[in-house]
Amino acid sequence: MKYSLSSIGQKQIMAVTGLVWAGFVLSHMIGNLLIIAGPDVYNGYSHALVSNPLVYLAEAGLVLTLLFHVVKGIRLTIANRRARDTKYALTPNGAKSPRFQSRWMIFHGSIILVFIILHLLSFKYGPGIREGYITTVNGVEMRDIYRLVVEAFRQPGYMLWYVIAMVFVGLHLSHGFYSSFASLGFYHPRYSPILNKFGYLYAVVVALGFIVPPIYVYFVL
């Protein structure tokens, strides 16, 4: 039996790749909040990021981990649906209710995947210096990503879809964070309840942090 195709092995691959992304979204969220500090800080931060050669390494890592996470997620979901081939009229409830978000992971995940693709198209691969999104900060010419983001978030439809997608990111994290540690074999009666609460807090902080910029641009700016 190959580890990478075994049931537990695949879960552990999902856990590690999921945790990589959980870390990434936190740093991304903090970076996004710089929009409140104004165009110069925001554009300067963005420029510093993309001009660092290490960014290619990070991007490759993110793409690779995402691919593994998605492929394993789909494979496991198919296997799981096959294992439960008939439906119950009623499902566990009351004192025996399971963690609610856990059964929606593939649903959140699919929406988040669509979001990531559209998000890359509109920002990373969206209009740049050549299309006139150019600015000068401290004498350095750079892409005016601030303007692009503000224009996007001023469209109510775009703003709303972004906010909704971030709610799904939060829901995905609310189960995924805790679940990753369990899949990797970490469970302790003293620490796991704390880790569980921390997972919820992490999910709420990340989701709310991501929701701040679109709300700020649409309603405040």
Add this chain to the structure above:
Amino acid sequence: MAGTVQRTINVKLRVWRQPNRDTPGHFEEYEARDINTDASFLEMLDIVNERLIKENKDPIAFDHDCREGICGSCSMVINGNPHGPELGTATCQLHMRKFKDGDTITIEPFRARAFPIIKDLSVDRTALDKIIAAGGYISVNTGNAPDANSIPVPKADADEAFDAATCIGCGACVAACVNSSAMLFMAAKIAHLEKLPQGRVEHEQRVLKMVKAMEEAGFGNCSNTGACALSCPKEIKFETIARLNRSFLKASVKRRS
């Protein structure tokens, strides 16, 4: 006797009836009248079945044996919950006083691809035996029984092993799991042997073999929903699964071929 109040209730049952694994099943409704609230859930079904037999109808098939919560025979999903609504209770230990007069009770079999339906509420749980056969044992030379105290076992380890050993193999964990995964069952069997010196020797081989057997038997994968542990009549802890995950990772890294 002073202080004893005989109370009876009437309930409506929606029971899954299926003649065999190849014929599609459906729900049928039955009235269970004048049921003593001190009757167990299985006794209530006995009463309904006696009436069905008298009426020359096919009685409801369900598994049962010891009726004292230790054999793991009784199964069925009651109002969506394997073994009914009470935590740490097998169906045979569930009493009708937990229901109200006029309640409608939906009764279904354990549903999983690995548990084909034999008839009505009775399912074939041989797949669990296949997991055990793959490694849920220890290899020892036969002969006289060794002296019980020749290998010291710390009390805490013995307690943990015993907690895991209380698994009665009923399959409620599989029934509760949205993925029909047998992880809690398998984890309990592995933890029970791992904690004892006699079982530790083959631990890593056992983990690899049993996980493989679980996959081959058609069970799903764990999503850490925790439904299994909540449905377990013996309250096997969810952390048992995490321990298995850890063991599997270790065994996979260390294996030499």
